[in-house]
Amino acid sequence: MARINGNFRKLAAGYLFPEVARRAASFQKEQPNVKLHKLGIGNTTEPLPPSIIEALHAKVDALSHAATYSGYGDEQGSTALREALSGYYRSINVQIQSDEFFISDGAKADAANLQQLFTEDCTVAIQNPAYPVYVDSNVVAGRTGSYNDLIGGYRNLVYLDGREEDGFFPKPPKEKVDLIYLCSPNNPTGAVATFDQLRSFVDYARAHKAVIIYDAAYAEYISDPNLPKTIYQIPGADECAIEINSFSKFAGFTGVRLGWTIVPHRLLAEDSQPDELHKFWFRRQCTFFNGASNIAQAGGLAVLSEGGLAECRAVIAYYMENARIIREGLKRSGLTVFGGDNAPYLWVKTPKRMRSWDFFDLLLRQCHVITTPGSGFGSCGEGYIRISAFGHREAIAEAVASIEHTLAKALEVLHE
Ligand SMILES: *Cc1c(COP(=O)(O)O)cnc(C)c1O
16 A cells, blocks of 8 residues: 655645746736736846857767767766866866766755755754745655744744845854755845855854755855855855856856756765765765756857857846846835845835735736746745846836836825
8 A cells, every 4th residue: 555655745735836827817816918028037048159058069969970879877977077067167266176076957856855864853953934845855855844824934944044134144053953054145035155154054063963955056146345256255164055056147058957956075064974965965966867968068068168258147147137127116115125136036025014015916916927936935035025136128127117116106095
């Protein structure tokens, strides 16, 4: 008799994005002539730069000849790509050996899978608000109790609250935890950890033999030289941190699919032998994964070339100009805006202490703009909405103009 994994039943009802889509569709049905503007989705919109396209084409052509065809590659990823990644880290003075990189088909699956390295009874701490995969993968693995509506979170999970006064990046936990998930620049808040903030987590992890899973998917959006782009810029992090990263937001590979995870040789858990976590992740990937697409990896190699990097950074600059336009427009509308300086997300405080979903509905129905309610990312997101800077410039400008023209009136009506 097969028995179902009942942990799936614990998952908090309704995933955030389908509910956003449902409300938008329902409004559009009521008002079919209204044009809705999208500032909600964390998805890239601009085409891949020419040198990346050229490399992808060249790899496809190579597959069409017997002499240059290739089938399965190394489970850990192509040596050339891992060496290029090692060089990419070296350019910011961080030494990672090429065999410490594990190429994958994206950071999200790695974020979900890494918990398999650790026991079922370990205590998990998660940044609040956060990208949903860290929580949900641990719920399904059975590390949490049920969802508690009163606290707006799962029992037995330690939530690390990101507060406005700390720049929305949390402090290390007071109690002893075993696994810690951090994301910087953070999705949804756009907050970036400072060197001191990251150092406090590395110190905590080394003192408690905890392991940090650090999601740096937006590292390339950091332009401030005083902010760390990788956790390995903190001395000692290679003993206590796994870093996941991705070509998705870095190079527009959201659909192409390519990411990487660093499991250092020096990484230790409380009871692990030296190098054991690295070996176990290698073993896991060899059995459960057959490698990332060779076409995508050829594209990734082109991204890391000098020309490719410059082209990808120009696309990032385009999105960051969108972020600036959004921030200026929202400020002119009287809103309080955080993030968007070193991340493609803006974290907007709701006016008049409105709840996230109420402000979402007001922006949808009165301003015709789709956003994402902050409360969908955790209890600390209540009272905020997330606005994404991904989008074509014209569409972004239209959305911002729509808010500028209609918000004041809509809020007045609300007050009456
Ligand atoms: C978009 C995103 C990723 C990227 O995931 P992929 O599977 O590589 O596309 C990872 N982490 C965060 C926080 C993200 O927002």
